[in-house]
Amino acid sequence: MDKDYKALLNLVKQQISTAQVRTVTAANQQMLFLYWKLGQLILAHQSDKGWGAKVIDYLSKDIKKEFPSLKGFSVRNLKYMRKFALEYPLDVIEKLNNVSKELYLSEPAQKTIQKIISDFVPQTVAQLQDTNYKADIIVQQVVAQSNESAFLNSVISKISWSHHIILMDKEAHLGKRLWYIHHSIENGLSRNVLAMHIESRLFERQVEAKKVTNFDKSLPPAKSDFAKYLLKDPYIFDFVQAREQADERNIEEQLANQVTKFLLELGKGFAFVGRQMHFQLGGDDFYADLVFYHTRLKCYIIVELKAREFKPGDASQLNFYVNVANDVLKSKGDNETIGLLLCKGKNEVVAEYSLKGFNNALGVSDYQISHAVPEELKSDLPQIEEIENELKEIE
Numbered sequence: 001m002d003k004d005y006k007a008l009l010n011l012v013k014q015q016i017s018t019a020q021v022r023t024v025t026a027a028n029q030q031m032l033f034l035y036w037k038l039g040q041l042i043l044a045h046q047s048d049k050g051w052g053a054k055v056i057d058y059l060s061k062d063i064k065k066e067f068p069s070l071k072g073f074s075v076r077n078l079k080y081m082r083k084f085a086l087e088y089p090l091d092v093i094e095k096l097n098n099v100s101k102e103l104y105l106s107e108p109a110q111k112t113i114q115k116i117i118s119d120f121v122p123q124t125v126a127q128l129q130d131t132n133y134k135a136d137i138i139v140q141q142v143v144a145q146s147n148e149s150a151f152l153n154s155v156i157s158k159i160s161w162s163h164h165i166i167l168m169d170k171e172a173h174l175g176k177r178l179w180y181i182h183h184s185i186e187n188g189l190s191r192n193v194l195a196m197h198i199e200s201r202l203f204e205r206q207v208e209a210k211k212v213t214n215f216d217k218s219l220p221p222a223k224s225d226f227a228k229y230l231l232k233d234p235y236i237f238d239f240v241q242a243r244e245q246a247d248e249r250n251i252e253e254q255l256a257n258q259v260t261k262f263l264l265e266l267g268k269g270f271a272f273v274g275r276q277m278h279f280q281l282g283g284d285d286f287y288a289d290l291v292f293y294h295t296r297l298k299c300y301i302i303v304e305l306k307a308r309e310f311k312p313g314d315a316s317q318l319n320f321y322v323n324v325a326n327d328v329l330k331s332k333g334d335n336e337t338i339g340l341l342l343c344k345g346k347n348e349v350v351a352e353y354s355l356k357g358f359n360n361a362l363g364v365s366d367y368q369i370s371h372a373v374p375e376e377l378k379s380d381l382p383q384i385e386e387i388e389n390e391l392k393e394i395e
Contacts, residue, residue, distance in 0.1 A: 029078060029157045031072075032164070036151060037084065039085025042078065053395055056082070083168055090147065093121065093154045096178055100155040103182055105249075109225035113207050117175035159184050162191040170198045179203055187268050189329045200236045206267075209233040212348055213363035214355040227297060227338060227361065235265055235342060236364035241369075248305040252276075252289050255305075269296045279324050288321045291329070298323050299335040310346035313352040324361040338359065 046055065063073040088096075099120045106112045123380050141241070151157060159181055171177045180203065184194050188387045215224040239253045239261045255262045255274040263270050271292040280286070289291045290303040302321045306314060322339040330337060338361045 003223065011350070012311045018361065020032070025133070028160055030163060031154050032157050033151050035081045035146060035161065036080070036085055036088065039081035039083070040139065042082045043085055080165055081169065084164060087168065087174075090150060092174075093151065093156060096156065096203060097154050098172075099175075099178060100182070107222060107225065108229045110207060110229045111225070112227070113179065117179060117207075120175055120178075131341065139358065155181055160191070163189075163194055164166070166191050166195045170195060176203045179207065183272075200238070202232070205232040205234060205236075211363065212355070212365070214362070215361050217361065218231045218359060218361040219338075220350070223335070225360075227363075230267055230269075230294075230297075231340070231363055231365055232267075233263075234368050237262070237367055237369045245289075248289070248307040251307060252305050255290065266292070271295060271303070273300070274315060278320075279328060281324065286321070286324065287327070291325070294338075297335060297338070300329050300337045302337060302339045305367075306341065308342040308344055310341065310343040310351050310354075312350060312354040314341055314343070315351075315358065315362060318362055319358050319360050322362070326360075339363070340365065344368075 023078065037250060040258065042056065057075055060073055060075045060078055063070070067073075076283070099116060102116050103113065155178070163184055165179075167177050167180060180194065180198060183189065183197070183202075188337065189197070206229070209232065211228050211233060213228055213231070215228050218224075219227060237251070237255065239258050240251055242337050254274075259272050260392070263272060271293045273293055275290055276287045277291045278287055284308070288302050289305050292301040292303065302318065304314070304318050304321065305319055317341040320342050322337045325337040341364045342368060343364065345366055348366055355362050355364070
């Protein structure tokens with residue numbers, strides 16, 4: 001009975017957990033739908049009655065009187081509700097959903113995502129720029145009693161209100177905003193991480209940037225497209241405090257010490273394997289800077305750091321470590337190792353020529369770090385004990 005009961009208990013726990021997630025998700029969707037409807041009502045009455053911004057002040061005050069324990073109806077939040085309705089009229093939501101399906105159905109590839117978003121934007125941006133057009137559409141929707149299911153089944157109902165506020169504040173481009181919504185859902189991003197990604201221009205660095213690789217010739221098409229999409233250019237290591245004369249060992253040490261932030265910048269699927277991984281060949285010692293494993297590509301990724309601009313000989317060194325990793329680290333179920341060189345600037349033409357002729361998959365990207373720390377701020381930096389505690393938590 002004990003064994004059967006434990007199995008039953010596990011099933012019950014799974015059902016409860018699933019129900020809890022669904023309850024939270026449903027509550028979030030209903031709250032977003034309420035905010036959307038209230039935003040529509042404000043817009044419709046402002047358009048129809050000619051009321052100004054003061055109506056929001058009155059509403060906020062009177063709602064608090066009627067529902068004193070209810071939160072979320074400040075003047076600031078009501079203005080966001082108005083903006084939410086203004087930027088997502090029903091026809092725009094429907095178009096977003098159609099494009100969202102294309103993004104979900106397509107394999108992650110840089111060119112595919114670029115095309116989907118570029119094809120979508122001209123259809124809607126011109127209308128979105130026209131406030132009168134949007135207000136008229138919303139008035140019509142309020143009169144027609146907007147379709148609840150259309151909103152609740154939409155992609156914009158899948159993230160939190162705080163995520164929407166970040167997106168409305170920081171990303172005006174509707175196509176990029178849709179990509180960030182997908183990115184948030186797929187990676188379970190908090191609002192703070194989402195804000196950080198937008199501020200660091202992740203879309204531009206990952207989707208729009210030209211990638212310098214030889215992946216097209218060294219990897220099968222599907223893996224080549226996905227691997228290229230994963231890369232960023234440049235990488236932003238704003239958590240690294242580098243001195244003017246810092247070498248790659250100093251930067252590498254800080255990346256390893258703050259591996260959680262490093263992995264966040266690398267992206268989903270990267271697992272940290274080791275730093276300064278030792279290989280002994282022909283009686284000589286060699287050390288690869290940073291070694292990762294990618295769970296979806298099912299391969300090791302060797303990362304070499306250079307605290308200077310790219311030089312042609314760097315490609316040969318990276319290729320050497322990829323060869324070694326293929327012989328020493330790669331097991332039967334793994335795919336061929338990929339090499340990534342991170343440098344402080346590159347001549348793209350020189351880098352492209354340098355990668356030609358290698359059979360291993362190699363890529364070159366820039367990285368950016370923060371400047372030397374002013375003396376007056378040094379006391380605010382984490383001490384060695386704090387860094388050690390962080391590493392213990394990771395372990």
